[in-house]
Amino acid sequence: MSGRYEIRFSGSGGQGLILAGVIFAEAATIFDKKTAVQSQSYGPEARGGASKSEVIISDTAIDFPKATEIDLMLALTPEACMKYYKDIKPNGILLVDEDFVKETPEGTFKVVRLPIIRTASEEIGKAFVANIVAIGAIAALTGQVTIESVEKAVLSRVPKGTEELNKKALMAGYALAKNTEKEKAR
Amino acid sequence: MGKIKLLQGNEACAEGALYAGCTFFGGYPITPSTEVAEFMARRLPQIGGAFLQMEDEIAAMAAVIGGSLAGSKALTATSGPGFSLKQENMGFAMLTEIPCVIVNVMRGGPSTGVPTGPGQSDIMQCKWGTHGDHPVICLTPAYVQEIFTETVRAFNLSEKYRTPVIIAFDEIVGHMRERIEIPDPGVLPVVNRTKPTCPPSEYLPYDDSKGDVPPMANFFEGYRYHVTGLNHGTDGFPVNASPRIHTDELRLIRKVEGNKKDIVKFEEYQLADAEVAIFAYGVSGRSAKTAVEAARKEGIKAGLFRPLTIWPFPEEQVAALSKRVKAIIVPELSLGQIIFEVDRCSKGRCGIEGIYRVDGDPITPAQILAKVKEVK
Numbered sequence: 001m002s003g004r005y006e007i008r009f010s011g012s013g014g015q016g017l018i019l020a021g022v023i024f025a026e027a028a029t030i031f032d033k034k035t036a037v038q039s040q041s042y043g044p045e046a047r048g049g050a051s052k053s054e055v056i057i058s059d060t061a062i063d064f065p066k067a068t069e070i071d072l073m074l075a076l077t078p079e080a081c082m083k084y085y086k087d088i089k090p091n092g093i094l095l096v097d098e099d100f101v102k103e104t105p106e107g108t109f110k111v112v113r114l115p116i117i118r119t120a121s122e123e124i125g126k127a128f129v130a131n132i133v134a135i136g137a138i139a140a141l142t143g144q145v146t147i148e149s150v151e152k153a154v155l156s157r158v159p160k161g162t163e164e165l166n167k168k169a170l171m172a173g174y175a176l177a178k179n180t181e182k183e184k185a186r
Numbered sequence: 187m188g189k190i191k192l193l194q195g196n197e198a199c200a201e202g203a204l205y206a207g208c209t210f211f212g213g214y215p216i217t218p219s220t221e222v223a224e225f226m227a228r229r230l231p232q233i234g235g236a237f238l239q240m241e242d243e244i245a246a247m248a249a250v251i252g253g254s255l256a257g258s259k260a261l262t263a264t265s266g267p268g269f270s271l272k273q274e275n276m277g278f279a280m281l282t283e284i285p286c287v288i289v290n291v292m293r294g295g296p297s298t299g300v301p302t303g304p305g306q307s308d309i310m311q312c313k314w315g316t317h318g319d320h321p322v323i324c325l326t327p328a329y330v331q332e333i334f335t336e337t338v339r340a341f342n343l344s345e346k347y348r349t350p351v352i353i354a355f356d357e358i359v360g361h362m363r364e365r366i367e368i369p370d371p372g373v374l375p376v377v378n379r380t381k382p383t384c385p386p387s388e389y390l391p392y393d394d395s396k397g398d399v400p401p402m403a404n405f406f407e408g409y410r411y412h413v414t415g416l417n418h419g420t421d422g423f424p425v426n427a428s429p430r431i432h433t434d435e436l437r438l439i440r441k442v443e444g445n446k447k448d449i450v451k452f453e454e455y456q457l458a459d460a461e462v463a464i465f466a467y468g469v470s471g472r473s474a475k476t477a478v479e480a481a482r483k484e485g486i487k488a489g490l491f492r493p494l495t496i497w498p499f500p501e502e503q504v505a506a507l508s509k510r511v512k513a514i515i516v517p518e519l520s521l522g523q524i525i526f527e528v529d530r531c532s533k534g535r536c537g538i539e540g541i542y543r544v545d546g547d548p549i550t551p552a553q554i555l556a557k558v559k560e561v562k
Contacts (some may be wrong), residue, residue, distance in 0.1 A: 022363060026192045027367040038192075039362040041546075043303050044217075064364050064476040064551050065469070 004142050006067040009134070010084045011076030016131035020074075021053030023153045024137055028057045030175045031149035037065045050080045057144050064116065070144055074134055078114065083110075092094055093141060095134075109138040112141065114176050120169060129169035132158075136173025140181070147174055187379060189367040195360040198261075199289055199328045199353065200225035200478025201368055203261045203509050206376055208287070210258035212249030213243055214268060217301040218357040218367030219291035222263035243268035248410070252381035254279075254286045255413065259341055263289035265357075266308055267298060267425065269315070276350055277316030278415045280438065283392070284404070285344040285379060289338070289353045291360040292468075294519070294546055303546030304357035306468055307520035312352050313497045317437060321442040322331055322499035323409050323449055324352040327465040330364035335374065335496060348399050349442045352495070356519060358469040382409065383484035390420040392434070398441050427556035432561045438443075442498055451494040452503060457480060460489030462558050463511045465528050470517045477554035501531045508532035513561040517541035518550045537561055 007024065009017040018040045022057060025038035037055045043049035054067040069089040073095045075081035075155045082105065088094055090108040097115035114137055120130040151170060158166045194202065200222050201519040225239040235258070240246040246262050253260035264272060279286055281374045292308050294300035308315075312324040323343055327336040337353060344351040365549055382389050382401040391411040393400050403409030412422035417434060418426040442449065456478050457463060466474040471492040481488035491507060493500050493515075501544075504527075508514065516525040527538045532538060541557055543549045 022192070025363055029192050030190065030553050035365070036192075037362055039358060042302055060363075063472045063479075065358060065472060066548055068550055068552070098525075120552075 002074035003059045004062070005142065006070045006075040007055045007057075007138065007142065008070050008084060008087070009054070009142070010050065010074060011040055011081065012047075012081035013049045013051040015076055016050070016128065016170050017051055017076070018042070018053040019138045019157065020081070020131040020135050021055050023150070024138065025055045026157065027139075027149040028055070028143040032145050033150050035057070035060065037062045037073055038092055039065050050083045052080065052084055056085065072138060074138060076130065076134070077101065081105070081167050095137065095141065095178040112177075112180065114180065116173065116176075119172050119176060123172055124165065124169045126165060129166060132166050133168040133173035133176070136170040136175075137177040140177035188367045188373070188433075189412065190365065190367055192363050193330055194221055194331045194363050194367045195330050195355060196291065197225050198222035198334040198366055199337050199476070200229070202234070202334040203287065203341065204229060205247055205368070205371070205374065206259060206338045207339060207378070208259040208261045209233070210238075210250070210260040211235075211240045211262065212240055212253060212260065213245045213262045213264070214246045215546075216243075216265045218270045218293055218360050219263040219265045219268075221360075222289055222291070226261065226421070229443070234295045235343050242347075243271035244275065245343070247272040249274060249290075249552060251279050251282075251284050254284050255405050257407065259345070262286070262288070263291065265291050265293050265301075266295070266305070269308060269311065273311075273316040277318060277320055279350045280316070280320040280402065281318075281415055281417070281437070282324075283348040283400070284350070284413075285348055287340045287344055287353065287400075288350060292356045294355060294544055300546050302357065304469060304519055304548060305544070306356055306470065306518045307523060309354065309496060309520070310356050310516075310523045319439060320417065321349055321438050322350065322352065322497045323495070324346070324377045324444055325494060326352055326354055326496045327494060328355070328359055328468050328471045328492065330359075331366045332494070333359065334366060334368065336490070338376070338452075339342050340351050342375065344475045345377045346399070348379065349441060352497075354468075356468045360404035370419050385470045386410070389537055391422045393420040394437055398437050398444070429540075433449065447499060448543060449495055450500050450503075452500055453490070453492040453494065454491040457489035457491060457507070459487055460486040461512050462515065462562050463489050463491055463507055464515045464554060464558070465493075466517050466533050467496055467524075468519075470519060474517060474550050474554055475550050476551035477558065478545035480551060480555050481558050486558060486562055488562075497533070499527050504528055504531035505533070508535040511536050513537035513539055515541065515554065515557050516541075517554055517560065519543055519549065
């Protein structure tokens with residue numbers, strides 16, 4: 001399964017993780033012309049419960065649509081983090097919200113901690129754009145899609161009147177991840 | 187070039203229905219099929235069609251039958267519990283020869299089971315869910331693009347043979363999103379029912395003297411006739427006598443079984459020199475394809491037979507396959523259903539091995555690969 005890149009977005013139902021996956025897949029397929037599949041798994045609850053959405057990006061056809069060797073996993077809640085981290089492959093990335101997921105499991109993967117929800121609520125002013133902040137960070141960390149394509153995909157999926165807010169959230173997330181990388185480079 | 191979109195399987199199904207000329211949806215929402223209804227509720231009023239949410243699935247199926255009798259191409263979509271409720275009226279549509287399309291997005295478990303998890307355990311119900319000997323066409327697409335084209339084909343077969351057609355896919359395929367190209371109108375064939383050319387006074391709705399599929403008049407176009415779930419004569423009124431009951435039941439079955447060349451569709455992948463074959467449909471077919479690729483990389487001669495028509499069952503193809511492979515592996519999201527058909531057609535000529543899973547997750551390529559190695 002070479003050339004296959006697997007991303008899992010996880011958290012609690014209602015945090016917009018399925019939408020995050022859809023936007024990411026749309027950026028990859030429609031705007032970057034790659035092959036991608038987005039799938040999801042959720043419980044019967046309308047809110048709460050561990051929820052996940054997966055995106056697989058590849059240069060060739062994708063048959064098995066679920067993630068089994070994850071390159072990057074996002075976890076916005078401790079419950080989702082513990083439930084879903086086991087499929088992260090060696091040297092993969094576990095991206096967690098640094099305020100909400102204090103404890104991370106041991107593994108051969110790299111852990112990146114970013115204040116995703118705090119950035120959404122304090123910098124942008126709306127906690128519900130945390131999913132968009134996360135997309136920006138993931139675009140920067142994975143390099144799988146161009147930020148221009150992600151921006152187009154975000155704008156095509158969010159409600160009218162919230163475009164500027166979401167664009168700001170996306171760029172804030174992108175900057176968060178880029179700054180972490182720069183700090184490491186130093 | 188058609189329109190490129192990123193769509194869910196359920197949305198692609200609705201797009202396919204519109205492409206095929208569907209103008210009526212009668213339904214009752216149920217996870218994981220609801221997006222089909224949502225899409226149709228949004229789009230049908232825009233094109234002059236009608237969306238009708240009924241009080242339950244029984245009434246929804248009845249509405250679909252009425253819509254079709256009145257001349258619409260009609261669709262309903264449901265999942266396990268709703269599919270059970272539709273069975274009686276589905277049998278009615280089979281006997282009264284009313285074209286319509288029923289989508290079953292399969293979830294797990296009997297009863298309410300696992301609403302948000304995938305299943306393939308309704309596949310025998312698709313064939314035998316309603317009572318009596320009856321004709322069944324059931325299609326099993328596995329990719330979003332395929333759901334679109336197979337939905338168009340479902341309507342075409344339904345109109346051509348004057349019979350209900352079931353489309354069965356699992357929650358994963360229904361909810362996943364993939365790139366899809368929606369062809370421009372005219373690219374895919376669209377079949378419409380044959381209407382009578384005789385005057386209304388001479389019309390016999392079940393006159394099979396000129397072929398197994400009698401022309402069908404739409405109501406409100408000047409023709410009227412009797413529609414009953416009792417076995418009936420050429421005029422549609424009840425006949426409870428030999429030989430009419432016998433010949434008519436045979437004709438109903440023959441419409442499907444006699445046209446298998448036209449109806450049965452499948453994909454063969456790496457089967458030409460295969461020593462181990464996998465028979466799988468839906469999401470299990472997708473896993474199997476990845477498993478075949480992995481096996482081939484290790485020098486194991488594995489191949490995939492993926493039915494797009496599960497009913498009528500591809501008997502001849504499976505029989506032929508069983509003569510040239512060592513074993514056929516059957517992965518399915520049930521505790522073993524379609525394996526019985528594979529076994530029946532193989533007549534003991536090769537090994538048959540099942541892989542079953544009902545915990546809400548799909549069978550992985552690794553699980554299938556391990557079984558391939560075990561039997562090779």
